[in-house]
Amino acid sequence: MLEKICTLTDLTPLVGVPALVQGEQVAIFRLKDGNVYAVSNYDPFSQANVIARGITGNLKGYDVVASPIYKQHFDLKTGLCLEDETVSLKTYQVTVDGDNVLIAHH
Amino acid sequence: MRIVVVGHGMVGHRFVEVLARDASAVSLETPIDVTVLCEEHLPAYDRVQLTSYFSGKTADDLSLVAPNFFEDSGFKLHLGKGATEVDRAAKTVTTTSGEKIPYDKLVLATGSFPFVPPLPGKDRQDCLVYRTIEDLEAMKVSAKRSKVGVVVGGGLLGLEAAKALRDLGLETHVVEFAPRLMAVQIDDGAGKVLRNKIAALGVGIHLGKNTTEIVDGETCRHRMNFADGSHLETDMILFSAGIRPRDELARQAGLDVGPRGGIAIGNECLTNDPDVYAIGECALWEGRIYGLVAPGYQMAETAAHSIIAHEKKKEFVGADMSTKLKLMGVDVASIGDAHGATAGAQSFVYVDEPNEIYKKLVVSADGKKLLGAVLIGDVEAYGGLLQLMLNNMDLPDNAQALILPSFDGSAKPALGADALPMTATICSCNNVSKGEICDAVAKGCMDYDAIKSGTKAATSCGGCAALVKQVMNAELEKMGVEVKKDICEHFAYSRQELFHLCKVGEIKSFDALLDKHGNGQHDGCDICKPTAASIFASLWNEHVLKKPLAGLQDTNDYYMANLQKDGTYSVVPRMAGGEVTPDGLIAVGSVAKKYKLYTKVTGGQRIDLFGARLEQLPLIWKELIDAGFESGHAYGKSLRTVKSCVGSTWCRYGMLDSVGFAIQLENRYRGLRSPHKIKFAVSGCTRECAEAQSKDVGVIATENGWNLYVCGNGGMKPRHAELLASDLDSETLIKYVDRFLMFYVKTADRLQRTSVWRDNMEGGLDYLKDVVINDSLGLAAELEAQMQYVVDTFQCEWKTAVNDPEILKRFQPFVNSNQPDDNIVFVEERGQIRPATPAEKAGRITIVEMA
Numbered sequence: 001m002l003e004k005i006c007t008l009t010d011l012t013p014l015v016g017v018p019a020l021v022q023g024e025q026v027a028i029f030r031l032k033d034g035n036v037y038a039v040s041n042y043d044p045f046s047q048a049n050v051i052a053r054g055i056t057g058n059l060k061g062y063d064v065v066a067s068p069i070y071k072q073h074f075d076l077k078t079g080l081c082l083e084d085e086t087v088s089l090k091t092y093q094v095t096v097d098g099d100n101v102l103i104a105h106h
Numbered sequence: 107m108r109i110v111v112v113g114h115g116m117v118g119h120r121f122v123e124v125l126a127r128d129a130s131a132v133s134l135e136t137p138i139d140v141t142v143l144c145e146e147h148l149p150a151y152d153r154v155q156l157t158s159y160f161s162g163k164t165a166d167d168l169s170l171v172a173p174n175f176f177e178d179s180g181f182k183l184h185l186g187k188g189a190t191e192v193d194r195a196a197k198t199v200t201t202t203s204g205e206k207i208p209y210d211k212l213v214l215a216t217g218s219f220p221f222v223p224p225l226p227g228k229d230r231q232d233c234l235v236y237r238t239i240e241d242l243e244a245m246k247v248s249a250k251r252s253k254v255g256v257v258v259g260g261g262l263l264g265l266e267a268a269k270a271l272r273d274l275g276l277e278t279h280v281v282e283f284a285p286r287l288m289a290v291q292i293d294d295g296a297g298k299v300l301r302n303k304i305a306a307l308g309v310g311i312h313l314g315k316n317t318t319e320i321v322d323g324e325t326c327r328h329r330m331n332f333a334d335g336s337h338l339e340t341d342m343i344l345f346s347a348g349i350r351p352r353d354e355l356a357r358q359a360g361l362d363v364g365p366r367g368g369i370a371i372g373n374e375c376l377t378n379d380p381d382v383y384a385i386g387e388c389a390l391w392e393g394r395i396y397g398l399v400a401p402g403y404q405m406a407e408t409a410a411h412s413i414i415a416h417e418k419k420k421e422f423v424g425a426d427m428s429t430k431l432k433l434m435g436v437d438v439a440s441i442g443d444a445h446g447a448t449a450g451a452q453s454f455v456y457v458d459e460p461n462e463i464y465k466k467l468v469v470s471a472d473g474k475k476l477l478g479a480v481l482i483g484d485v486e487a488y489g490g491l492l493q494l495m496l497n498n499m500d501l502p503d504n505a506q507a508l509i510l511p512s513f514d515g516s517a518k519p520a521l522g523a524d525a526l527p528m529t530a531t532i533c534s535c536n537n538v539s540k541g542e543i544c545d546a547v548a549k550g551c552m553d554y555d556a557i558k559s560g561t562k563a564a565t566s567c568g569g570c571a572a573l574v575k576q577v578m579n580a581e582l583e584k585m586g587v588e589v590k591k592d593i594c595e596h597f598a599y600s601r602q603e604l605f606h607l608c609k610v611g612e613i614k615s616f617d618a619l620l621d622k623h624g625n626g627q628h629d630g631c632d633i634c635k636p637t638a639a640s641i642f643a644s645l646w647n648e649h650v651l652k653k654p655l656a657g658l659q660d661t662n663d664y665y666m667a668n669l670q671k672d673g674t675y676s677v678v679p680r681m682a683g684g685e686v687t688p689d690g691l692i693a694v695g696s697v698a699k700k701y702k703l704y705t706k707v708t709g710g711q712r713i714d715l716f717g718a719r720l721e722q723l724p725l726i727w728k729e730l731i732d733a734g735f736e737s738g739h740a741y742g743k744s745l746r747t748v749k750s751c752v753g754s755t756w757c758r759y760g761m762l763d764s765v766g767f768a769i770q771l772e773n774r775y776r777g778l779r780s781p782h783k784i785k786f787a788v789s790g791c792t793r794e795c796a797e798a799q800s801k802d803v804g805v806i807a808t809e810n811g812w813n814l815y816v817c818g819n820g821g822m823k824p825r826h827a828e829l830l831a832s833d834l835d836s837e838t839l840i841k842y843v844d845r846f847l848m849f850y851v852k853t854a855d856r857l858q859r860t861s862v863w864r865d866n867m868e869g870g871l872d873y874l875k876d877v878v879i880n881d882s883l884g885l886a887a888e889l890e891a892q893m894q895y896v897v898d899t900f901q902c903e904w905k906t907a908v909n910d911p912e913i914l915k916r917f918q919p920f921v922n923s924n925q926p927d928d929n930i931v932f933v934e935e936r937g938q939i940r941p942a943t944p945a946e947k948a949g950r951i952t953i954v955e956m957a
Contacts, residue, residue, distance in 0.1 A: 057631030
């Protein structure tokens with residue numbers, strides 16, 4: 001089911017924004033190319049809700065966000081941690097409809 | 107000259123390689139005729155990498171024999187043919203097929219066989235050893251009909267074998283007689299860490315177990331009974347309990363062997379027969395058998411040189427047993443006297459339990475030399491430490507820093523490649539010296555790959571890779587070839603170069619920088635973005651939250667507060683010089699009380715307020731600003747504090763007004779963005795109560811004015827500041843500090859402290875004095891002007907932020923909700939809050955209700 005979370009103008013390019021989706025904390029990122037990604041805001045390494053505050057970037061061809069606490073990088077598409085492949089963030093499907101940003105939840 | 111080599115393993119093959127290479131270089135009286143007997147059906151292969159056979163490598167991949175080696179050399183290789191008898195009088199070797207091959211020189215490279223403890227049941231089906239490719243084939247077959255596998259022996263090979271079993275998909279156990287793993291190479295502490303790591307991979311570890319018999323199992327094929335009454339069931343057993351030299355041929359021929367086996371040899375690798383050599387794991391030198399390939403290679407070289415009367419004759423005089431390897435993905439290294447067995451040896455140990463890292467240094471009684479080391483989990487230091495020990499070099503001061511982690515970008519005591527003698531062996535697997543690497547560079551090997559293929563250095567275990575690079579880079583620099591210091595994959599420039607590019611090109615945005623000078627195809631990363639932000643701030647000093655700059659900032663800069671472990675922030679209002687009024691104190695106290703913050707006086711003479719949630723930050727700052735405070739920049743790579751003592755105003759001994767001057771300095775340089783954080787201190791007399799000599803900039807009053815010290819460092823790698831100038835008046839001192847700081851900001855590397863910057867400065871303190879005092883570069887006026895620009899454009903970032911609704915939006919807890927983060931939970935301790943532990947959060951311990 002799709003839920004409207006915010007508008008595109010709420011998303012400064014490359015700067016993460018935290019959101020609540022059905023009680024779950026989600027970090028939303030809008031990249032340079034216009035793509036919007038949503039992953040869990042919960043950093044499994046520090047156990048704090050901080051992923052939205054990480055710096056976005058591109059490493060070895062992957063669009064990533066770096067956790068602001070211990071600096072691990074997570075692939076925004078798959079949620080996979082680049083430094084430790086046994087760890088990943090939950091990812092959420094994002095739909096942009098006009099100016100509206102919608103996120104799917106189950 | 108007829109040469110017969112018995113055995114075509116790693117060492118036997120190295121011998122014929124050296125022979126083929128050097129025989130053509132040395133003028134021989136008679137041509138050589140070489141016959142190699144190889145009992146196995148495969149020519150020499152890399153036994154060290156045997157486990158990779160299970161992860162997809164083929165026998166061909168593992169082969170050590172270059173294509174056409176035997177065709178080109180004319181040497182004869184007999185596969186599947188061993189030796190049964192040596193007749194020293196007739197000088198012949200009888201082969202397993204019955205023929206007699208005559209020799210002038212005989213080389214025994216028969217290696218070793220795996221030791222199987224004499225247990226009842228050891229010969230049952232699916233009880234195997236781990237030594238040859240044929241053994242691996244048998245393991246594969248056995249694994250197919252097995253679910254559980256046990257390795258007997260927790261040494262280096264045993265753990266390798268366990269990896270093989272795990273790779274074959276078996277539930278895997280290791281049974282070891284000793285109370286720890288790898289008992290020969292590592293100590294108790296390291297064994298514990300290694301055990302935890304390997305157990306975490308799902309391998310059962312059973313230590314201190316003496317197997318008494320193997321009988322029928324109930325749930326599996328076998329049951330191993332242990333002396334302590336316990337037992338373990340398994341379908342398959344691999345014995346890896348050590349090796350024994352294969353000396354039966356030598357015994358039969360009447361050659362001297364050791365009491366516990368091994369063919370006795372001298373420094374030329376000759377046995378007691380002047381025409382018979384023994385090399386590798388079958389050989390016993392000074393009562394020792396070397397179970398590693400590197401010493402075997404050295405023996406091979408020695409024997410070859412001895413036989414062809416090579417002018418650069420080499421003697422075998424023992425070998426270093428240091429090793430570095432990856433066991434099931436776990437890095438393990440052991441150097442020299444790892445157990446500290448040398449009389450008077452002392453040790454340093456660093457243990458990081460959460461990350462399962464263990465490091466130990468063993469140093470001599472006088473603390474000057476390295477005797478040994480153990481590294482588990484983080485073996486980066488291996489190459490450098492090995493060189494320190496092998497070359498008997500003096501340890502740097504604070505040797506313990508060699509194994510301490512470097513959190514803040516501060517460099518470790520460097521073991522400069524320059525310090526090594528040319529004869530130092532850099533790569534012990536392939537016996538490559540520093541001199542040979544330097545030669546290769548001189549001959550045109552300009553990058554790491556070229557060095558590797560040119561010298562063979564770093565092509566086996568790879569433990570020396572970092573050092574090979576260092577030696578190569580040092581050589582290249584000497585030749586005037588630029589060595590790249592790229593900050594990340596997006597910019598092929600150092601921070602200093604980026605700074606200059608931004609300044610000259612008047613670049614003010616990251617996109618422009620990336621397009622013009624970087625890899626514009628992609629976005630940057632969390633290394634280059636904050637670096638660019640810091641450079642822009644030093645040059646143009648715009649508000650850190652201005653839109654295009656905002657996304658470049660680390661979270662601390664972005665929210666202008668210090669992120670703590672639980673996702674809350676701490677807030678530090680500026681208290682210049684540590685001076686604060688009672689009203690100021692009360693205001694800070696009321697804010698802390700109102701928002702229920704934890705308060706602590708910091709080492710830099712300020713008050714830190716902890717536990718603020720994101721959405722509380724603007725509210726807290728609004729109140730602090732109203733009370734007359736401004737941001738203390740405790741979050742930035744910027745000037746933090748100027749500490750002071752009481753000074754002449756109150757102190758009986760004070761020469762000058764240290765508080766007043768500290769406040770003046772702090773207000774001048776507040777907010778200056780720099781490669782790393784900067785701290786100052788001003789002491790009112792030489793008693794130095796402000797500890798100015800441990801700061802980046804230290805000022806000490808004397809009878810004649812101020813003395814200026816620079817490049818000191820407290821923290822984890824302390825360094826005393828050095829006297830730059832003495833007897834200065836306030837105005838001159840500020841000029842010098844302007845020049846010094848701006849010069850540092852422009853030329854230092856990313857996250858490089860002034861102390862490290864100073865240590866890397868060519869020309870040292872004298873050069874710095876020349877630049878700052880004598881204006882040797884003619885830059886003084888420009889440096890001062892740039893600093894003045896930063897001073898003039900200062901703004902309290904928080905004051906700007908609380909008045910800007912656009913910026914305030916970013917402090918909302920969620921873009922679609924104002925509900926606070928329910929994962930932030932505090933507990934009371936000593937009358938204040940602290941973050942709850944996971945157990946406390948789970949509700950097992952009562953928590954404090956927060957408003």
